[in-house]
Amino acid sequence: MTKPKVLISDKMDPNAARIFTEMGCDVDVITGETPEQLIARIGQYDGLAIRSSTKVTPAILDAATNLKVIGRAGIGVDNVDIPYASSKGVVVMNTPFGNSITTAEHAIAMMFALARQIPEANTQTQAGLWPKNGFMGVEVTGKTLGLIGAGNIGSIVAARAQGLRMKVVAYDPFLTPERAIEMGVEKADLDTLLGKADFITLHTPLTNETRNILSRENLAKAKKGVRIINCARGGLIDEAALKDALDSGQVAGAALDVFETEPAKDSPLFGTPNFICTPHLGASTTEAQVNVALQVAEQMADYLVNGGVTNALNMPSLSAEEAPKLRPYMALAEKLGSLVGQLTTGAIPRISIHTEGAAAELNSKPIIAAVLAGFLRTQSDTVNMVNAPFLAKERGMEVRDVKTEKTGDYHTLVRVSVKTTDGERSVAGTLFSNAEPRLVELFGIKVEAELTGDMVYVVNEDAPGFIGRIGTLLGENAINIGTFNLGRRNAGGEAVLLLSVDSPVPAAVVDQARSLPGVKRVKALKFA
Structure with a gap:
């Protein structure tokens, strides 16, 4: 061989x-x-x-x-x-x-370098200036560390900071209160963190939601004299705004290991006082x-x-015997998880995966992993079928596996339910011809739709003329509609609309759709 x-x-x-x-x-x-x-x-x-x-x-x-x-x-x-x-x-x-421990330790090292102005003090000392009276640092003991992102690396940083006798405030939409207690951190919204933190360190992936999370507006909300560390992803901070905040003294110091454009050759931050940087060294230890x-x-x-599959980003972990039967179910499960992840906000303490009929007879672990991967991938760029259950546990999510062998309206059904602050919300799907995933229920409303590509989700009052208005709006913005999927609770009540479109829907168009009469909610969706 x-x-x-x-x-x-x-x-x-x-x-x-x-x-x-x-x-x-x-x-x-x-x-x-x-x-x-x-x-x-x-x-x-x-x-x-x-x-x-x-x-x-x-x-x-x-x-x-x-x-x-x-x-x-x-x-x-x-x-x-x-x-x-x-x-x-x-x-x-x-x-x-x-790289988790290494990256966390680099963030702590950058925090100390900022607190004691070590790079500049070193440069001047080696130049023979002996600037003993020129540098006045700050202690980290007793200070508040604001943690943006409380996943694997963030939790390690929190533990290290607590060992330095720092108070830790964490912002992470998926951090449950139970997990926050376990970590020993205060769970807070972003504005609260910005107002309390003496140091801010970022440990979140770069997504549409986190891009420029430290924007000019948010930097202005921060506690005056804050020190900022980013060893996560370039693009989480508005670099031009950060320079202005450093120049004005709103930010006392900043340390970046990552930049929006790498290799960074001409960043506006270069040469700015109280700014230090390293060339993406977070993972660089022996x-x-x-x-x-x-x-x-x-x-x-x-x-x-x-033939073993571990930590694959584009393939589930499956045995050769299970693969043919499970793959269509996992495709359905991942789409349902992604749908729930895109349509819910805040911490999710519990997620339930309920299989009925033929689905209940299968190995549920890959189906559960597919749901969790779809759900968590909206918040993390390192999620896959293998690590999704671990990440869910790390975030304090309770994962329930419920099976019902008897069949209902469909011969096979997968339902994903999440506990939110608004109560239990669920979506359900089935397989057509035992192979084609279809959504059949969305938050209690019957609707049949294929979840694929770019889509638009609209909740509106069921009233004459609405379909024409949304269609006209999209047409005026050169967005072509592929399929139209409708459902409603009752005549004249709440209705839901799922549109597949041929191109991504810009945020400005989403805002226009929200202003249409009768609209309650609009969200642009994306499916693989």
Whole structure:
């Protein structure tokens, strides 16, 4: 039997190559190649192990005629075209937790560097100036740390800060009160955090909701003299606004390990007093580099040799026997989870997955994992089928698995219910022809719809003329409607409308739709 062949194209701990060999793979380590050189070479490999330097573009994937798996030693996969890899049947894996401690420690180090102005003091001292009276720092003991994002890395930062006798206030829409108590932090909304925090550190993915979460407006709301640390993702802070806040003294200091554009060559922050930065070093420790290299080698080799799937971003963990029956259910479950995630806000202490009829006879774990992955992916860019249950537990969510073997209106049904501040809310779906996922109920309203691509969700009063008004609005903005799906509680009561559209709906158009007579809620949705 021919051994799988793996290419390591970025610098990686040498033990990774050893693991590939020990697990039955042939491995080549060839780093620093140009895209053209990689295109010429990649066709002979079954696996590609990378870090951040190699950019896996459609051109490379087109040339990778034998490629079965890409393994990213680290968390971020911005350098991999995952949708195109999926279309080529290539599994994309990462190592989402290998850098957690390292990144958290870097954030703490940056906080100390800000508090005591260490970089500038070092520069002046080495220049022979001995500026003993020129630097007056602040203690972190007794200060309040504002944590934006309380997931895996954020929780580690919180624990380290508490060890320094800091008070921790956390903002995370998915942080439950129970989890906050367990972490020993005060759960707060963003405005409260901004008003209390002496230091703010960010630990959230970059999504539409978190982009520029520290905007000019929010920086102005912050406590005067706050110090800000970002070792998470570039784009979470308005960098031009941050410079102005530093110049005015509203922000006493800022430390960034990440920038909106990387490599950062001409940031407006460069040269600003009380600003320090590092070149995306959050994961750069010997231990972290070893950990992620070993993990990605083990995962890739297990897949290539044994068919095991771990930490895949575009493929569920399945046995060969279960896959044919479960895959359509998991597609349905992930869409239902995504729908609930996009339409609910705030902490969700409980999520229930209820299967009926034929669905109740199947292994429910992959279905549950698919629901959780769809739900949590709206808030995190590292969620997959493997780590979704862990992340749900980490966030303090209670996950319930309910089965009913008898059938109701449908021969098979999957229902996802969440406990919110407004009460229990649920969506349900079935499979048409045992293969095609369909939504059949949305928050108690019967509606049949395919959840795919870009969509618009509207809740409105059931009244004549509304469909014409929403259709006209979209048409005036050159947005073509693909399908129209309607449901209502009763005549003249609350109605729900799900539209599939051929292009994303801009926020400005959503705002216009909200202003239409009778509209209660509008939300632009996105499904894979």
